[in-house]
Amino acid sequence: MKHTNQAWEFFSSVRLAIFTLCSLALTSIIGTVIPQNKPDSWYVDKYGPATAQFFQVLDIPDMYGSWWFLILLGLLCANLIICSIDRFPTTWRLMTSDQLAIHSDRLQGMTLRQEWSLSSPLGESAAQLSTALAKAGWKSASREIETGTLLFAGKGAWSRLGVYVVHLSILIIFIGAIIGSFLGFKGTVMLPEGESTTRIFASDSSEPIDLGFEVLCNSFSIDYYPNGMPKEYASVLTVRENGKDILKKMIEVNKPLTYKGITFYQSSYQAYQNFIVSIVIQPDKTGKIFTIPYQQEMEWPEKNIRFGIVNAEGTGDSVTRIKIWMKHGDLPASTFWVDNGKDASIPSGDKTVAVSAKQMFATGLQVAKDPGVWLVYLGCSLMLIGLYVSFFVSHQRLWLLLRPGKGDAGTGIVLAGGSNKNQTGFARSFAKLADRLRGMQQ
Amino acid sequence: MTSSLLLGITTFTYLFATLCFVYIFVFKAYRVYPFAIAVTVLALAIQTAGIGLRWYESYAMDIGHAPLTNMYESVVFFSWSIALIYLLMEWKFKTRILGLFALPFAFLAMAYASFSTGISKEISPLIPALQSNWLIAHVITCFVGYAAFTVAAGLGAMFLLKVSKGGAEKKDGGQFLAAIPAPDLVEDLIYKSMLFGFIWLTAGIITGAVWANSAWGTYWSWDPKETWSLITWFIYAITLHSRYTGGWTGKPLAWLAILGLVSVIFTYYGVNFWLSGLHSYGSG
Numbered sequence: 158m159k160h161t162n163q164a165w166e167f168f169s170s171v172r173l174a175i176f177t178l179c180s181l182a183l184t185s186i187i188g189t190v191i192p193q194n195k196p197d198s199w200y201v202d203k204y205g206p207a208t209a210q211f212f213q214v215l216d217i218p219d220m221y222g223s224w225w226f227l228i229l230l231g232l233l234c235a236n237l238i239i240c241s242i243d244r245f246p247t248t249w250r251l252m253t254s255d256q257l258a259i260h261s262d263r264l265q266g267m268t269l270r271q272e273w274s275l276s277s278p279l280g281e282s283a284a285q286l287s288t289a290l291a292k293a294g295w296k297s298a299s300r301e302i303e304t305g306t307l308l309f310a311g312k313g314a315w316s317r318l319g320v321y322v323v324h325l326s327i328l329i330i331f332i333g334a335i336i337g338s339f340l341g342f343k344g345t346v347m348l349p350e351g352e353s354t355t356r357i358f359a360s361d362s363s364e365p366i367d368l369g370f371e372v373l374c375n376s377f378s379i380d381y382y383p384n385g386m387p388k389e390y391a392s393v394l395t396v397r398e399n400g401k402d403i404l405k406k407m408i409e410v411n412k413p414l415t416y417k418g419i420t421f422y423q424s425s426y427q428a429y430q431n432f433i434v435s436i437v438i439q440p441d442k443t444g445k446i447f448t449i450p451y452q453q454e455m456e457w458p459e460k461n462i463r464f465g466i467v468n469a470e471g472t473g474d475s476v477t478r479i480k481i482w483m484k485h486g487d488l489p490a491s492t493f494w495v496d497n498g499k500d501a502s503i504p505s506g507d508k509t510v511a512v513s514a515k516q517m518f519a520t521g522l523q524v525a526k527d528p529g530v531w532l533v534y535l536g537c538s539l540m541l542i543g544l545y546v547s548f549f550v551s552h553q554r555l556w557l558l559l560r561p562g563k564g565d566a567g568t569g570i571v572l573a574g575g576s577n578k579n580q581t582g583f584a585r586s587f588a589k590l591a592d593r594l595r596g597m598q599q
Numbered sequence: 600m601t602s603s604l605l606l607g608i609t610t611f612t613y614l615f616a617t618l619c620f621v622y623i624f625v626f627k628a629y630r631v632y633p634f635a636i637a638v639t640v641l642a643l644a645i646q647t648a649g650i651g652l653r654w655y656e657s658y659a660m661d662i663g664h665a666p667l668t669n670m671y672e673s674v675v676f677f678s679w680s681i682a683l684i685y686l687l688m689e690w691k692f693k694t695r696i697l698g699l700f701a702l703p704f705a706f707l708a709m710a711y712a713s714f715s716t717g718i719s720k721e722i723s724p725l726i727p728a729l730q731s732n733w734l735i736a737h738v739i740t741c742f743v744g745y746a747a748f749t750v751a752a753g754l755g756a757m758f759l760l761k762v763s764k765g766g767a768e769k770k771d772g773g774q775f776l777a778a779i780p781a782p783d784l785v786e787d788l789i790y791k792s793m794l795f796g797f798i799w800l801t802a803g804i805i806t807g808a809v810w811a812n813s814a815w816g817t818y819w820s821w822d823p824k825e826t827w828s829l830i831t832w833f834i835y836a837i838t839l840h841s842r843y844t845g846g847w848t849g850k851p852l853a854w855l856a857i858l859g860l861v862s863v864i865f866t867y868y869g870v871n872f873w874l875s876g877l878h879s880y881g882s883g
């Protein structure tokens with residue numbers, strides 16, 4: 158089985174990890190220099206037909222989804238899995254092995270080591286030392302051995318799992334990303350105020366995607382800063398299913414709406430030359446909403462009202478003030494200004510006509526379904542926890558060997574220990590602890 | 600008193616602190632060390648006040664937001680993080696000379712922010728996409744990471760100088776570089792700062808992804824800035840593993856710390872000017 162062994166060694170080696178990471182880092186540069194996901198003709202224009210053809214073969218226009226880039230990512234995953242399987246048993250043994258089975262000669266070889274002696278007999282010293290250790294935060298276990306008594310105290314054995322958590326988190330993120338790309342979608346839709354839709358359009362292919370329910374755009378608004386910069390875009394959306402309104406919510410950039418795993422993000426808008434005019438006749442409280450184009454006359458025959466937008470003022474493509482012309486029955490026509498979205502009350506014979514007008518918009522929504530995103534977030538959290546543990550928590554071990562002193566009385570003591578990382582830091586706390594243990598005896 | 604005045608004073612105070620360390624280095628005048636540290640603490644205090652005042656000013660203008668949202672503010676925060684990380688390290692490890700290799704970066708960042716004509720210092724309102732707490736978390740985590748990598752690269756330069764031909768071996772050179780601590784200690788500090796930076800960079804990439812997902816519904820879109828931050832992340836991941844397998848400690852580690860910083864600078868700065876992408880807010 159020599160061949161399988163070699164293959165196993167290859168796939169479990171950290172060398173391969175370095176190779177793969179270097180390859181990923183270097184090839185990733187390509188896609189930041191050559192613009193991605195443009196139409197084929199764009200590459201021909203920019204780079205000439207020969208180069209464009211070469212790009213097509215290597216999938217450069219979509220390099221992060223290309224076969225060779227995915228192979229590199231797959232190699233990274235295989236490497237991670239096999240490396241972890243290969244090394245885990247050793248790690249597990251290091252975490253769980255019986256530390257009291259250590260041969261007392263091994264203590265002599267440790268760099269962190271102190272020796273001193275006590276006047277009390279062995280049994281008493283052992284009890285005292287283990288209490289002192291416990292006070293200093295080290296819970297110890299003890300065992301009688303040939304040469305005397307051995308105490309052991311360890312901390313942070315579990316921290317050896319940190320590296321595995323980091324590596325596993327990468328796999329979890331990949332699984333989340335794969336689930337998202339197969340079972341999710343990304344799309345957009347431009348929805349005029351007052352209209353609804355049951356389908357949106359895929360971002361990459363422009364194919365329609367059925368939502369399985371209906372979304373209605375009740376209204377769209379933009380808010381500006383005094384200097385004219387946009388402050389907030391907001392849309393009020395209603396979700397409808399089987400003709401019933403299920404959910405109504407105002408969305409803003411960074412505050413989306415989610416229903417049945419599909420999320421609607423405010424992403425853009427379109428301003429129209431049309432206006433939404435609402436007319437309410439008081440005191441009858443009869444009203445109606447109209448959508449009318451700029452400078453065209455509209456009629457509400459039942460109430461004998463004719464009206465139109467004769468002028469509009471604004472900045473950029475958004476209107477701030479609207480001039481309305483209106484004629485009610487045989488009364489003389491009136492013209493008046495209203496602020497965008499505000500009411501004006503016009504006395505008209507024995508009634509009052511409340512008119513409000515507002516520029517019409519369509520809201521541009523980004524629509525996404527990503528059933529894998531929670532796994533990606535889980536992976537990210539695990540990665541941060543794992544990194545913290547593998548960098549800053551160490552497996553620290555302390556042994557105390559107690560031997561009967563020369564003659565009959567007293568105890569000879571050896572304190573030795575080690576840490577799997579941050580040796581300098583551990584050396585400091587080791588020295589402090591040794592001082593404490595020695596000091597208590599006086 | 601305005602925030603720009605305070606931040607302008609900060610620039611010169613960092614310059615002065617750097618010069619103090621040059622003096623210590625050249626004349627081995629370790630008596631000056633407490634003074635140099637005091638100057639650095641003062642610079643950091645003025646800078647903190649400046650950042651705080653700028654925050655306050657934005658509220659006074661009725662467009663209140665944390666001062667972490669454009670190129671100018673992020674460079675100032677970068678400089679602030681370098682000084683803070685430097686001071687914490689000095690407090691813990693007492694190298695006495697690291698300031699010479701760390702503070703110039705804090706100074707250069709401030710000088711760039713204050714005097715470059717390409718950077719607007721205006722406090723401007725936030726466009727809707729930038730109004731997110733994730734953005735604040737993103738900027739803080741990224742720049743703390745970048746600052747740690749900057750300190751690591753400074754230490755890398757210090758290490759290379761120490762072990763260079765003119766360094767330890769030659770008699771005169773040895774004298775000249777005597778202020779630099781033993782290579783082993785410097786090496787350990789390089790590695791520690793890289794680990795520290797790596798966690799923050801990881802958190803920075805993650806918070807950026809969460810922000811993108813809350814604003815656009817896509818946590819990763821391979822835009823040039825994202826991709827470059829990932830490349831930087833790979834470089835540091837490679838460093839961690841090359842130490843493990845190839846025993847790349849010492850010189851190779853020092854060079855990797857410098858290479859990493861080059862990649863950080865490209866991610867942070869180069870991408871805005873040479874490549875295009877979503878993060879266009881950084882270019883103003």
Ligand code: HEM
Pocket residue numbers: 168169170171172174178233236237240320323324327544547548836839840843
């Ligand atoms: C982007 C991908 C990777 C990241 C972010 C990553 C992260 C890490 C981190 C943070 C450590 C701890 C280093 C330290 O404590 O100083 C580590 C150690 C290690 N990694 Fe990775 N790793 C990645 C890929 C891989 C791959 C593909 C392999 C496959 C062989 C691998 C094998 C190892 C090994 C063997 C160790 C040492 C474990 C030990 O100390 O016992 N890593 N990795």
